[in-house]
Amino acid sequence: MNTRKRLQALRREASPVAVAAPEAVAMPDHPACMIGGGQMCEHALVDRDLNRMLFDYERTVRSRFTRIVDVLKHISTYQHDGNFTERAQQLAREQLGFDLPSQVLEDAWVCGLDLSALHSRCIFSALKASVENASTEQAGWRQRLPLDENFLRSCGYHTVDISPCSDGRLQGVSPYVLRILPGPNVRVKAYAGALFDVDVDVSDWAQREVERLSGAMVDGDRLNYLKIAVYHFSSSSPDGQGCAAHGSNDRQATEAALHRLQNELRTAIDQTFGAGAAPDVLLIGVDTDLDALRIHLPDGFGELNAHRYFETAQVYRDTLGLAPDAARARIAGIVADAEGMGGWGQGNGRMHDGMRRLVLALAEANLSQVEYVIKHHTGRYATIGHDEECIVAGEALRPLQLRNLFYFAHLNTIEEGAPDMDVGINIFSKLNVAHGLPVPVLVHFEYDVRIPQSRERAIARGRRVRDAIESRYPDLAARGLLNCAIAVSERDGDERCAFVADDAVDDH
Amino acid sequence: MNTRKRLQALRREASPVAVAAPEAVAMPDHPACMIGGGQMCEHALVDRDLNRMLFDYERTVRSRFTRIVDVLKHISTYQHDGNFTERAQQLAREQLGFDLPSQVLEDAWVCGLDLSALHSRCIFSALKASVENASTEQAGWRQRLPLDENFLRSCGYHTVDISPCSDGRLQGVSPYVLRILPGPNVRVKAYAGALFDVDVDVSDWAQREVERLSGAMVDGDRLNYLKIAVYHFSSSSPDGQGCAAHGSNDRQATEAALHRLQNELRTAIDQTFGAGAAPDVLLIGVDTDLDALRIHLPDGFGELNAHRYFETAQVYRDTLGLAPDAARARIAGIVADAEGMGGWGQGNGRMHDGMRRLVLALAEANLSQVEYVIKHHTGRYATIGHDEECIVAGEALRPLQLRNLFYFAHLNTIEEGAPDMDVGINIFSKLNVAHGLPVPVLVHFEYDVRIPQSRERAIARGRRVRDAIESRYPDLAARGLLNCAIAVSERDGDERCAFVADDAVDDH
Structure with missing residues (x-):
């Protein structure tokens, strides 16, 4: 059960909207493998070592996201304590592997901790950490594919x-x-x-x-x-x-x-x-x-x-x-x-x-x-429906490809990509907004380091698309339920998923 | 003096904004040709026959536009007469070479003739007529260029x-x-x-x-x-x-x-x-x-x-x-x-x-x-500044290229082309809106008849861009000061500047 699943379970009394409820489905457990007694679902052409590597990788990446809600709930309980910021950062570092945005923590004494902002920023940080660690964490399975x-x-x-x-x-x-x-x-x-x-x-x-x-x-x-x-x-x-x-x-x-x-x-x-x-x-x-x-x-x-x-x-x-x-x-x-x-x-x-x-x-x-x-995954995924953590709009985050991690709309402008973006926002209205959580949207573009101004153009494109997303969903944006961040990556290069200053993840 | 110039002259007392006032400039008449007595500005390498053909063409096209204001003012004087629609259409056919949109004429008895809508639609019709007649009217000079x-x-x-x-x-x-x-x-x-x-x-x-x-x-x-x-x-x-x-x-x-x-x-x-x-x-x-x-x-x-x-x-x-x-x-x-x-x-x-x-x-x-x-043009254009009749956004109207006939923004989306469009709208705020006239915007795209759905995609693109223009300038749109039409042309083919139904120029 992942991060949001837990949150959803907690909130279920308050909200009747259940997403992708696996308990409603009554089907054979292993639909691709219906065997008699004593037989094993072990096909001679399957690479089981590769599968273990892929599953280790899936668990590693997914755990970065599943811990977020627990950590935030824990932090929330002592938000009015004297040494709050230090304790929160220590816990985040230990449990999540990254710092939280310190300004959000320091502002907690005024109106309480802004958990919905923190949630989005943790999602972005977990994405970034997954991209940064990709070459190490994928090394095993990449050479076996x-x-x-x-x-x-x-x-x-x-x-x-x-x-x-x-x-x-x-x-x-x-x-x-x-x-x-x-x-x-x-x-x-x-x-x-x-x-x-x-x-x-x-x-x-x-x-x-x-x-x-x-x-x-x-x-x-x-x-x-x-x-x-x-x-x-x-x-x-x-x-x-x-x-x-x-x-x-x-x-x-x-x-x-x-x-x-x-x-x-x-x-x-x-x-x-x-x-x-x-x-x-x-x-x-x-x-x-x-x-x-x-x-x-x-x-x-x-x-x-x-x-x-x-x-x-x-x-x-x-x-x-x-x-x-x-x-x-x-x-x-x-x-x-x-x-x-x-x-x-x-x-x-x-x-x-x-x-x-x-x-x-x-x-x-x-x-x-x-x-x-x-x-x-017991023959059929436990969650057969939507369970994405965020939306990625723009160009693919090449080092990060995993089922139900994000909804991905390849686009250059929202004007052309509006139908794709609308479907994504609709999915997250049920997944997140219905539960009080904002929709995290990472706008990501690549650049070619050999071409002058290519990085600047990618950033400008990111800002343009971010602005267009905020204009297209003004109600969500006004209610703080749309958190966009911009990142750029060098095509086939070393800078990967570098967040651009002035947006949601840049001050830590 | 062209169509709008006359209108502007009429309205000058009401509005202090004068555009491109040539009378303010005191310069030699023929700056490229400063000659002594008895000499002629006739260069041995100039193709004077070609120049005459080009000038005939310029006058022909421009006259389609310059007559519009006079005809509309004339029509306006008998808008409450019994046989108004017939008389108006007859005059338009004789003077402009095209029909006016009959619904606008027939509705005149209610709130008076909608001259600003008629003005935009006449501009579009004049553009279309110029494109339709291009091969005949350009035949002379095309083979001499x-x-x-x-x-x-x-x-x-x-x-x-x-x-x-x-x-x-x-x-x-x-x-x-x-x-x-x-x-x-x-x-x-x-x-x-x-x-x-x-x-x-x-x-x-x-x-x-x-x-x-x-x-x-x-x-x-x-x-x-x-x-x-x-x-x-x-x-x-x-x-x-x-x-x-x-x-x-x-x-x-x-x-x-x-x-x-x-x-x-x-x-x-x-x-x-x-x-x-x-x-x-x-x-x-x-x-x-x-x-x-x-x-x-x-x-x-x-x-x-x-x-x-x-x-x-x-x-x-x-x-x-x-x-x-x-x-x-x-x-x-x-x-x-x-x-x-x-x-x-x-x-x-x-x-x-x-x-x-x-x-x-x-x-x-x-x-x-x-x-x-x-x-x-007496050595220097009489109007050295802006004097465009409309904006063309999208792809070039290839058969129609003439100084100051339109402002042209090559674009695929308003999201990317916004800076170009903003400059054009700003120009027309002074040229037209300041004088009570709407900004006519022709959204034009080409299609390739050999490619399935190419025409449909060009039309869909036109509608998307038209909608984006109306969203970007909501004040102008709400005040009826933005009149968009959509047209498509077959690339290097016979269908040229075909207006798409559901917009400003389709019912005659």
Whole structure:
């Protein structure tokens, strides 16, 4: 039970709004693993060491957040004591690993301790601490993730551009669910409903294409760009805990993402730059209860189909108990069978070898995540709904990707990103505002240290977006229920999540 | 004297705010041409036929706007007559060439004729009529403009991307001042103070670079992208009628545009895509009194300098009376002398041959524009200040480029383009609002007919920007002093400036 969960439990009498109540769901514990007596849910293709490392990391990061409410409640009890500030800082350092903003503590004698301000600032500090410690805390699992840059290049891809839904449950999708190593060649741009911005993608694609065509990229002549859209659904609560942006209708989520990939992105690039220029695309659904995948298979022309897919929960069940080689052969058979589905038959040919290599690797790697949820989260996540700690708006905090840690809206302006931001604010109205807690919003942008003024421009962009958020939700802002902070990171560099002075986290 | 000028004259007693009062300036009539008795201001390198065509075109377009106030005042006198609507429409058709919105006429019996709404809608209709008639009305001069696509390619440029100031006085800069033929290879993106958006430019450059490197562009291997920034100043009123975004300080305008071209745009591209990738850049100042140029000369590395330039008003004076060949030789000498200026000497070498060809052509072509102002505008424009009819926000109305016809803010969102929009609204507060007239704002975007949903997205973008404008200036909007319309055009296609239903100009 995490930080806010405890607070919510305490406040439950006062407020009838319960979020993501797991006790309401009556389902089998291990939906991906229904076994007889004496059998074990231990698949031959699962990397259990990697899973333990990932789970240690998940616990480490999550504990930074779960302790916040307890520490604040404890501190609150002696806010009128003489040595309050010193005691509070000592406890924060011991329990949370960071200082509290001293001005807030020192002002407590006037109107009492401002716990809602402290809560947001602790969330930001915990985010920052997680980013700062990422290279140490992730060292173990980063080198074991199977889909690293070299593997992706061996499939023919120099860049993988992933657009999951903004939903917090998708924010661990790259390292956990897909087991793709986050790095400079992997971009995550989240949008409500996975409805990515086609113009932004064309621009990002074109800039990588210049590097490829100019010869600046090693082996550029045989490499391509891959765009993946990731929609989601909930197998145990299909009408309640699916994608809010699509009214929890997974058919609609599938069709919308498919249309954007194929009829908008691919067509735009082919029509503008010549047939065949379009990047490869892949469509993946995630069952957020289990982190199991629905992988849609491209045909020989790279075209997708809503009905041509296979599901890894079924793959897990079908191959459990098989030796590795037999399991791999069976998976290849399942994929080959799935290629014949969807009404088009095999008239358009089968997907190319690089894509097949990637799809098979994704399927196999996800078996580890399915078993991760079985072993470390009792088969289905205890919290199948929203449970984010904050909103991140702007560009991804690349070193920090974890399920339900934050809601992430990739955007450059609130004017364009308003629908994504509105969904996030709506989620936090229930998660936080209904319980008297403010919505913490981290506005984050990256800069390129080689480019003059790039850092200054990133900060200016952060301030502009912060101002636009405060203008868009004036009621929340006026009631102190919206706490925005601005941070910038050097792209692929050393300065990470540096908070910008003049906002909520700069005075300690 | 144009439409609003007449209205302003009528209202002058009521309002002490006079805009751009030419009568306050006491200066020589023909500052670029100071001659003795018996001499003529007729330069051997000027294309007088082209100038006549351009002047006919200027008069034709401008007359669509100048008649509006007279027609509205005339109509107003019989607004309570029985056959008002029919008479009004007949007069509008005869005098203006378009119908008035009939609902506004029919509602006149209730509270009187809504002249301010009619005024904006007539401005939009006149814009549309000018766009619709462009191919006919421009046919003569388009084929005579010296710097056409072939010429630019002969200088080594597949694309010329021009960022003038948003100021209306710069909105004829391509066909008139620079004599560059507007076409698909020429882009105009205006920003207050010529301070273009580097990220937008990198994206535009990269998309053309993909076409070039992929082999889709003819002779792409020897062609480059050229970015031109155009700042401006006023020789007769340097402190009053220069660039508002730079406090009418031309030194500041020069340095800011130079920095953006060189230290931001070129460095960003060289650092990201490898040294040598950056496009060529050129910096040009325009004396908006005379339409004469200050051309800054790149060195052998393509680097610019605030002090290494020559001025075409001086070139005109220095070469007046010479035969064509002698004049051209003299211009080449002036340019060669200028290359030695600016403190760096010739240590970095001289500009490359293609750039020299372009600079010499720009200098020669601008002599025609200098003489255009001498012959057709008495040597210095009667109105040296602002005199725009409306604001255009979004993307350029490519078929319509004329001095002081509109203020143009190139933008995708008001959130990013707010500084440019604010300058425009401030100008129209004096031009229009102070006289009781609303500010007409045309929000215009282009679409690519080959790309699915491109038109729909352009319309949605237009509505989003329109809404953001109305939110940013709520006082004007509430008082009916802000009239926005939305239009879209097919890029390089047949649908041009099509107004979108649900806004100010759709019901006739």
